[in-house]
Amino acid sequence: MKNYIFTSESVTEGHPDKVCDLIADSIVDEALRQDPNSNMAVEATIKDDFILVYGEANTKAVIDFEQIAKDVLKKIGYPEEYHVHTVVNKQSPEIHNAVNKNKDGKLEVAAGDQGIMFGYASNENG
Numbered sequence: 001m002k003n004y005i006f007t008s009e010s011v012t013e014g015h016p017d018k019v020c021d022l023i024a025d026s027i028v029d030e031a032l033r034q035d036p037n038s039n040m041a042v043e044a045t046i047k048d049d050f051i052l053v054y055g056e057a058n059t060k061a062v063i064d065f066e067q068i069a070k071d072v073l074k075k076i077g078y079p080e081e082y083h084v085h086t087v088v089n090k091q092s093p094e095i096h097n098a099v100n101k102n103k104d105g106k107l108e109v110a111a112g113d114q115g116i117m118f119g120y121a122s123n124e125n126g
Contacts, residue, residue, distance in 0.1 A: 014076075016045075016046050016047075019046060019072070019073070019076070020043070020044040020045055020046055021044075022072050022076070023044040023046075023051070023053065023068065023069045023072045023073075024042050024043055024044045024053075026068050026071075026072050027040070027042050027044075027053070027063060027065060027068050027069075028040045028042065030061065030063055030068060031057065031059045031061040031063055032061075033061075034059070034060070034061035034062070034063075035059045035060040035061040037059075037060075038057070038058065038059035038060075038061055039057070039058040039059065039091055039099055040055070040056075040057050040058075040059065041055045041056045041057070041091065042054070042055035042056075042057060042065075042088060043055050044069065046082075049080060049081065049082050049083055050082070050083050050084075050085070051069050051073075051082050051083070051084045051085070052084075052085050052086075052087070053065045053066075053069055053084060053085070053086045053087070053088065054086070054087040054088060055087075055088050055089075056088065056089055056090065056091040056092065057088050057089075057090065057091060058090060058091040065084065065086040065088060066084040066086060069082070069084045070082055070084065
């Protein structure tokens with residue numbers, strides 16, 4: 001693959017993607033504040049007055065996902081009332097154990113299952 005086109009998206013402050021990133025970041029911050037060993041894979045999405053917070057977590061922290069989402073929106077200037085639905089489950093043991101490795105009695109944190117892939121589907125070999 002000699003030549004290829006690489007594109008990326010850039011959005012400005014107030015864009016729903018940025019708002020959702022801020023909500024998710026704030027949730028992770030709260031988890032780490034309470035439990036520095038938290039493993040979080042939490043996302044948010046927003047449409048009109050509805051916010052969905054979803055993902056997986058392995059933490060001892062007690063997190064009020066709904067309140068954090070609403071506080072973020074108020075802080076950045078959205079005073080409207082939002083409905084928040086949360087679907088955050090415990091992280092699967094397979095992912096948790098793959099990310100957290102105990103080597104010689106020392107905790108070593110590896111990469112999770114997030115990444116950027118390059119390439120394209122093809123039926124060619126070689």
